[in-house]
Amino acid sequence: MRHQFELHGFTPLQTRSIELASDLLGEGGDTDKEIYGVQRLAAEPSGDSKLALHFDLTVPFARYVVENRSALTFPFRRYQVQQAWRGERPQLGRYREFLQADADVIASGSMDVRFDREMVALLRTTLDALPIPNVRLLVNNRKLLEGFYRGLGIHDITGTLRIVDKIAKIGPAAVVQQLMDRGLTATQAEKCVAVSAIEIRNDADAQRVLDLGERNDLLDEGLRELLFVLSASRNAARPDSIVGALSIARGLDYYTGTVVEGVFEDHPKLSAVCSGGRYDNLASGRSKEKLPGVGVSIGITRIMGYCAHLGLLKETRPRRTPAAVYVLVHAEDEREASEAVARGLRKRGIAALVSDSADAYGKQIRSANQLGVPYVWFPARGEDGQHEVKDLLAGHQTPADPTTWVPTPVT
């Protein structure tokens, strides 16, 4: 993952885990109640935490960019693999501490939708390089939905988005009901659900949105941007791996255009394994200059959890140490000879472990097997003795020179 991000020229960055609570509370909509406050145990229990653990890597990145904007070269691309914390009820796919990999680009001034497409393509390439089940990327554009809603005469865009976002969870009928409870007419509510049902796989599909009869500049701009971002699929390995899905809205308030999330193609009911989108005002809000950004985020812990749940973690020979060679010890007072072999191997970049016991060789070899080390080394003994190496997988044992021997590459 880091390799893919760096191949695309993204700079590694780490930000502090703890931010001012006020910085976190100001953004991110309904995450407030899930934030963990931090306070010294010995401090007076005043109740109002001023510090808190970050709940994502986007808000801290925006804070970082604003604080360091004079030293940065824009557009600034960074990636970040780091923990985040949310006070959720732990369950499959939801963890209180989780690892995320984020990549974002922030520009100064304006930022073409080209960057949205670049980030979706980066997400595609990065996911395809991971040894995980195929992920389908679902892309939408907030402008399209907002334009459509405005065309319908709906004013409460955010409230409507939040309800529509629940379609996959509670079903279209319940969404229509909740929208009507909020004051929408039946026609308005049904059209909201109808537009969300549309999937766009090619330019022709886009006509289905226009066929619903609502038109305005914002909707047109959103649709145009969406089709442009979808063209990232041109270089994707699998057709249908990037799809326009007008049901996607994303809970967080700070997205202003493109939004994207990814689901396992074979398990679309599991919640998103990655997400992202365009945020035009997240960093700008704290600065005089405009600092629009677009980013993507891969939920590493969630993906691992799903893979374990689906039984997809590969069963391999247990490897409980990075050591490639386990150097045997003939007797405790000959340990230094074994240590010397290990030092020599390590100097040549070969990971080596010296046996912790001077038991019978058979017992030491069982220890090596238990650790999953592929080779055991028999140190030379006496003046004319020679070193030997046993390949535990292949089973053969051959003479070896500790200054030149290398492990056979695993294929």
Next chain:
Amino acid sequence: MRHQFELHGFTPLQTRSIELASDLLGEGGDTDKEIYGVQRLAAEPSGDSKLALHFDLTVPFARYVVENRSALTFPFRRYQVQQAWRGERPQLGRYREFLQADADVIASGSMDVRFDREMVALLRTTLDALPIPNVRLLVNNRKLLEGFYRGLGIHDITGTLRIVDKIAKIGPAAVVQQLMDRGLTATQAEKCVAVSAIEIRNDADAQRVLDLGERNDLLDEGLRELLFVLSASRNAARPDSIVGALSIARGLDYYTGTVVEGVFEDHPKLSAVCSGGRYDNLASGRSKEKLPGVGVSIGITRIMGYCAHLGLLKETRPRRTPAAVYVLVHAEDEREASEAVARGLRKRGIAALVSDSADAYGKQIRSANQLGVPYVWFPARGEDGQHEVKDLLAGHQTPADPTTWVPTPVT
């Protein structure tokens, strides 16, 4: 650092950032007041945090070993590079959030002092491989001090250790005074300071401890162990890089034998940049079986802070992206040709960035220079056009085939 740990057969491990506060409070002596409690912002402000951020990587590792002991193969070696948090007053060398690299080995049952020597040797090798000023390792043994104190008739071992540990900070006279304030006689206090003044560079130096006239089995055992651990210096690159220093006591309560800390040779007054020691009961305390361990810890953030303070961070050509190649864009509608070059380079493992603008080439090259990218790529234009690459450092520009070109390795 990770490379060195893995060469020695240590397995990478990450533990959760947040532990039960009770687990953290139970260990580690006087760190209580520095621990950060964690609580959901929306939770009732009850004042008694039940969760807390870890303040080191040793206590969480001991917890991990106890919880997973049936699945582990002992002796179990792991390394861990992770953040930790302490509620300290921020200053040079002291940070509230800092990055540490720890390596530990935990055995089941008993554990020979051989492991202590292995860990000191690992610390030596790992530090020597880092691009930082030379570090001197100062080694002591708690048993030696405890035996010596008992020989003097002192009963409050922990209290005495804590005061003696301040010698470097407050000087010998103040330590004598504080010890007498605690009820020691002048002779006892002076002998405590006298033994702490001893440095052991070879076996002969050890005689100076015995010359002080106190003898008992525990002192003898401690001295024997110390001399054995010091023999790790036999394979160290620099003489005098591992020294017995009887002034070292280490603040944390859980150490039971070997203790070690490292200081910059040229700046010994700065506080320790690494530390560690033997803990026989940290994990055992929570388990029926004995799980003795020994570990070392490198303070990455502190080392970086010192290096910056001492002006030792190397000034290099600013490299603001991992990209090796900056692919120019002739015109916005020819961007795809540049993207294709970048995709091809990335597929061959060469990090590439496509210019964000289609400005004049000169302006784009200035952007590449600003980012510190070493090469710019001029995409072929027209039917007979050929690709060219310019080496920005060397200044020359040559034709290049995007399917075979590789950067010249930096020497």
